[in-house]
Amino acid sequence: MRFPMSWRVAVPLSLVTVLLAGCSTAGDPAAAPSASAGPAAVTNCGTPVTVSRPPARVVTMNQPATEIMLALGLQDRMVGTAYLDDEILPDYAAAYAKIPVLAKEYPGKEKLLEAEPDFVYAAFSSAFSDEGVGDRAEWQRLGVGTYISPAGCPKQTRPAKLAISDVFAEIREIAAIFGVSDRAEALIAGQQARIDKAAGSTKGARVVWWDGGSDAPSVGACCGAPDMVMTAAGVTNVFADATGSWADTGWETVIERDPDVIVLVDASWDPADKKKALLAGHSTLKDLPAVRQQRYVVIPFSSTVAGVRNVRGIEALAQGVAALPAKAGS
Amino acid sequence: MLEITDVSWAVPAARILDHITCTVPAGSLVGLLGPNGSGKTTLIRAVAGLVRPDTGAMTIAGDHIAGLRRLALARRIALLAQHADTDLDLTVRDVVLLGRIPHRRSRWSDTADDHTAVAEALTRVDLAGFADRTWLTLSGGERQRAQLARAFAQEPELLLLDEPTNHLDIGHQLQLLSLVRRAKVTTLAALHDLNLAAMFCDTVVVLHHGRVVATGPPTEVLTSGLLAGVYGVDAEVRVHDGRTVICYRPPS
Amino acid sequence: MRPARVRTAGTAAITLTLVAGLLVSVGAAVTVGPADLSIGTVWAVIGEHLGLAQADVSVLRDHIVWDLRLPRVLAAAAVGAGLAAAGAVMQTVTRNPLADPYLLGVSSGAALGAVLVIVAGIGGGMVAVSGGAFAGALATFAVVVLIAGRRGALSPARVVLTGVAIAQLCAACTSFVIIWVGDPNATQSITFWLSGSLAGATWAKLAWAIPALAAVLLLVLTQARTLNAFAFGEEAAATLGVDVTRTRWLLLIATALLTAVLVAISGAIGFVGLILPHAARFLAGPDHRRLLPVVVPAGAIFLIWVDTAARTVFEPRELPVGVLTALLGVPAFLMLLRRREVRG
Numbered sequence: 013m014r015f016p017m018s019w020r021v022a023v024p025l026s027l028v029t030v031l032l033a034g035c036s037t038a039g040d041p042a043a044a045p046s047a048s049a050g051p052a053a054v055t056n057c058g059t060p061v062t063v064s065r066p067p068a069r070v071v072t073m074n075q076p077a078t079e080i081m082l083a084l085g086l087q088d089r090m091v092g093t094a095y096l097d098d099e100i101l102p103d104y105a106a107a108y109a110k111i112p113v114l115a116k117e118y119p120g121k122e123k124l125l126e127a128e129p130d131f132v133y134a135a136f137s138s139a140f141s142d143e144g145v146g147d148r149a150e151w152q153r154l155g156v157g158t159y160i161s162p163a164g165c166p167k168q169t170r171p172a173k174l175a176i177s178d179v180f181a182e183i184r185e186i187a188a189i190f191g192v193s194d195r196a197e198a199l200i201a202g203q204q205a206r207i208d209k210a211a212g213s214t215k216g217a218r219v220v221w222w223d224g225g226s227d228a229p230s231v232g233a234c235c236g237a238p239d240m241v242m243t244a245a246g247v248t249n250v251f252a253d254a255t256g257s258w259a260d261t262g263w264e265t266v267i268e269r270d271p272d273v274i275v276l277v278d279a280s281w282d283p284a285d286k287k288k289a290l291l292a293g294h295s296t297l298k299d300l301p302a303v304r305q306q307r308y309v310v311i312p313f314s315s316t317v318a319g320v321r322n323v324r325g326i327e328a329l330a331q332g333v334a335a336l337p338a339k340a341g342s
Numbered sequence: 343m344l345e346i347t348d349v350s351w352a353v354p355a356a357r358i359l360d361h362i363t364c365t366v367p368a369g370s371l372v373g374l375l376g377p378n379g380s381g382k383t384t385l386i387r388a389v390a391g392l393v394r395p396d397t398g399a400m401t402i403a404g405d406h407i408a409g410l411r412r413l414a415l416a417r418r419i420a421l422l423a424q425h426a427d428t429d430l431d432l433t434v435r436d437v438v439l440l441g442r443i444p445h446r447r448s449r450w451s452d453t454a455d456d457h458t459a460v461a462e463a464l465t466r467v468d469l470a471g472f473a474d475r476t477w478l479t480l481s482g483g484e485r486q487r488a489q490l491a492r493a494f495a496q497e498p499e500l501l502l503l504d505e506p507t508n509h510l511d512i513g514h515q516l517q518l519l520s521l522v523r524r525a526k527v528t529t530l531a532a533l534h535d536l537n538l539a540a541m542f543c544d545t546v547v548v549l550h551h552g553r554v555v556a557t558g559p560p561t562e563v564l565t566s567g568l569l570a571g572v573y574g575v576d577a578e579v580r581v582h583d584g585r586t587v588i589c590y591r592p593p594s
Numbered sequence: 595m596r597p598a599r600v601r602t603a604g605t606a607a608i609t610l611t612l613v614a615g616l617l618v619s620v621g622a623a624v625t626v627g628p629a630d631l632s633i634g635t636v637w638a639v640i641g642e643h644l645g646l647a648q649a650d651v652s653v654l655r656d657h658i659v660w661d662l663r664l665p666r667v668l669a670a671a672a673v674g675a676g677l678a679a680a681g682a683v684m685q686t687v688t689r690n691p692l693a694d695p696y697l698l699g700v701s702s703g704a705a706l707g708a709v710l711v712i713v714a715g716i717g718g719g720m721v722a723v724s725g726g727a728f729a730g731a732l733a734t735f736a737v738v739v740l741i742a743g744r745r746g747a748l749s750p751a752r753v754v755l756t757g758v759a760i761a762q763l764c765a766a767c768t769s770f771v772i773i774w775v776g777d778p779n780a781t782q783s784i785t786f787w788l789s790g791s792l793a794g795a796t797w798a799k800l801a802w803a804i805p806a807l808a809a810v811l812l813l814v815l816t817q818a819r820t821l822n823a824f825a826f827g828e829e830a831a832a833t834l835g836v837d838v839t840r841t842r843w844l845l846l847i848a849t850a851l852l853t854a855v856l857v858a859i860s861g862a863i864g865f866v867g868l869i870l871p872h873a874a875r876f877l878a879g880p881d882h883r884r885l886l887p888v889v890v891p892a893g894a895i896f897l898i899w900v901d902t903a904a905r906t907v908f909e910p911r912e913l914p915v916g917v918l919t920a921l922l923g924v925p926a927f928l929m930l931l932r933r934r935e936v937r938g
Contacts (some may be wrong), residue, residue, distance in 0.1 A: 016668065072654050123689070170869035226794070227790055227791060227793035227794035228793040228912050233911075251910055253910060254910050254911050255911070259911045260911060260912050260913070260914075261911055261912050262628060262662075262793060262905050262912045263662060263793075263911045264627050264629050264658055264662050264663070264905075265628040265909065265910045265912070267629060267630070267654055267657075267658060268628050268629040268630065269910075295657060295661045295796075296654070296658065296662055299653045299654050299657060300654065315612045390832075390833050391780070391832070391833075392832060392833070412832065412835050412836070412837055414835075415835065416833060416834050416835030417835070419833070420833070421830075421833040423829070423830065426826045426827075426830060427826070428825045428826050428881035429691055430825050431875070431879065432825060432879070432880050432881075433879070436822070436825075436879070436880070436881055437825075439822075440822060440823055440825065440826075440830075440834055441834070442819070443819060443823050443834045443836070444834055444835040444836060445821070446819060450815075450818065450819070450883060451883075456799060461657055496834075522599035
């Protein structure tokens with residue numbers, strides 16, 4: 013059974029080794045907010061969010077939110093961060109180090125109030141549950157603006173099928189709220205160029221995205237972040253017919269679909285090496301062509317959470333598939 | 343025959359059985375009388391092997407009950423409790439067949455002997471056509487008769503009755519005890535109803551605070567004085583049609 | 595005497611039908627699955643492994659039939675049969691119609707054991723997790739027995755209450771461990787144990803389960819008549835010559851051991867051990883000599899087909915079988931209940 017995205021990341025993920033590549037795509041952090049800064053209104057997870065002027069005391073509740081803020085060069089507006097899943101991207105490490113960390117996971121309500129925020133930005137709706145700092149309506153009533161990443165909204169208001177354009181839309185909305193829309197456009201243009209460059213070389217490979225689970229494998233299904241990364245990388249998700257973000261399936265189905273490539277999600281709690289060992293040692297799977305020929309691509313879990321890291325996941329997948337030799341007959 | 347000699351049993355707070363000695367002669371029906379808490383049920387349970395007395399001896403045809411294995415005991419002594427109930431939808435045959443468990447030769451199948459014993463036992467309690475009726479469809483009186491048939495199916499030397507008529511109307515009370523009487527099995531029966539005891543028992547044993555206070559034929563034992571002393575009731579004891587009849591007066 | 599024979603013959607016929615149905619179910623269920631294999635192919639593979647014939651089938655298809663499907667179908671049969679029998683015995687021994695094989699905390703202990711193994715990181719793979727689950731189940735049962743049976747006499751109420759209490763304690767410990775360590779893998783595993791799945795069935799696990807099942811079933815069958823004596827309570831059983839304490843200990847320990855083995859293979863699959871004994875009583879009556887031969891194949895058939903549904907109906911998704919047992923079983927049970935009431 014797949015637990016919801018918000019839950020999944022709402023647990024401390026200890027360090028994941030990430031292939032750190034690419035260059036900074038953030039706008040010049042020193043540039044002042046553009047002259048257009050003023051009131052902004054967006055609808056977020058079905059809730060209207062309005063700010064009369066760009067917030068100046070922001071607390072980010074999850075790492076993806078923190079990194080989008082830093083990618084937009086907004087570290088001078090941040091008074092606190094929380095819930096780091098993975099090491100912060102090196103491009104933003106220096107800026108990140110200057111901002112107080114309120115909590116290892118979610119801060120308590122009191123801790124958040126102490127920071128006197130005027131805006132709270134989270135990646136997952138769990139941040140505004142009892143597990144986090146409580147109902148967002150309460151915070152809005154206190155005059156504190158709130159925003160949840162659209163990919164992390166509750167199911168009813170989440171995009172039915174997540175696409176990289178939803179991530180770009182989030183970056184644009186955040187930039188609009190802070191009056192730095194020009195930086196968002198620069199950031200998005202840079203990411204889109206990297207995606208376009210990577211996606212050209214994947215030859216329409218048929219891919220199974222294996223997230224975890226050894227008896228009943230959990231695979232990337234039609235409508236979540238795994239499919240978003242696969243679609244953007246130009247490969248075919250062999251489980252695009254399964255509903256949801258992830259789906260539990262059986263090995264028999266995987267064998268029947270005979271994928272060209274297996275994506276092994278690398279996470280501290282379920283490393284890719286363990287997955288490789290399981291495939292190689294499995295009485296049946298060891299004879300699957302993709303396993304026999306070791307046609308694997310390893311992708312860090314953190315690259316699959318909606319945010320500025322997705323582009324790295326897309327590049328890793330596209331380049332990994334391109335680097336594999338042609339599939340031999342089975 | 344059952345002989346109980348100097349049996350005592352105590353729990354930390356109270357002495358429940360206090361040096362009890364009495365006899366149930368072969369073929370007789372002995373009534374065990376006494377008010378609530380006098381030790382009747384405990385004595386019945388002790389004879390059934392369900393509690394072990396601290397001291398004293400109980401023998402059946404000369405064999406010490408304490409020395410008999412449970413299975414051997416079950417072949418010689420059968421107990422009919424106050425009230426037997428179950429959620430299971432057993433047939434009357436299933437219930438009576440339980441009485442054959444101590445006699446089993448096979449762990450699995452019922453022998454022809456078992457079926458004969460069941461049929462006989464049902465006839466003895468006037469339930470001949472009831473073998474396929476299910477427990478849940480029986481009246482209270484029929485249930486106690488089915489249990490009595492189960493006890494008969496054990497082919498016991500000694501039948502123990504623990505206030506078996508408590509939940510029955512007077513017609514079924516009379517019927518049950520006359521079935522027991524008719525069976526001519528050696529019986530020790532704890533009874534509440536003194537008129538029933540007087541009607542059916544050869545002898546009665548009266549317990550009070552765990553002690554035997556009187557034994558003998560009902561006509562001799564059941565006197566106004568005893569009823570006043572043991573039960574604390576004001577009653578007139580008459581003889582009517584050759585039987586002892588007790589007429590109670592309301593407490594003053 | 596005639597009606598007795600009719601009823602006995604009736605249940606013998608039910609048992610024979612069910613055993614035949616079980617064989618057919620195993621044979622049919624292995625031909626069903628997400629992979630598109632013909633019945634001929636499937637049986638050719640099985641025939642080859644049994645040394646009956648040569649099959650010209652690709653290695654992968656051979657594996658699908660022999661290593662994925664057949665062990666899984668057999669595991670479903672073993673787990674279904676074992677849980678149904680254990681449930682029937684538990685209900686009788688504790689005289690509690692709501693008793694099931696997990697009453698004594700075995701499944702909660704298994705979940706805790708599994709999570710501890712994952713968190714402590716002992717070994718990899720599911721074999722170690724099964725081992726942890728088995729150890730957890732046994733340890734929990736031992737604690738329940740030590741507490742409930744301190745003076746030798748094992749009163750049903752005491753056992754049930756102790757079991758419930760210890761199960762709650764295990765559940766709390768499991769939650770504590772998960773929250774404390776914050777490892778999503780542990781969460782995934784606990785979900786596995788709580789809902790139950792046969793996806794991890796292998797020949798190696800069957801090599802444990804089948805002998806355990808066979809031994810406990812044999813023991814229980816020899817006690818069938820003794821179990822009947824419990825119908826009117828333990829004192830009534832005692833006056834029928836049953837050593838109540840010894841019998842209760844023997845059966846509780848045997849069924850708990852069997853349940854521990856099954857839970858280690860499949861997680862805690864609900865419903866089967868609770869409801870199938872009642873359903874079987876409708877068919878065969880409460881006499882354990884007729885009930886047990888009916889409940890065992892009925893449990894096996896039931897779980898084979900529910901698991902087949904779990905792995906095929908929502909293709910390509912696969913559901914944990916425990917989610918479906920109640921979903922499919924409850925309507926069937928209610929229908930049986932209704933039909934029985936109509937017949938009176």
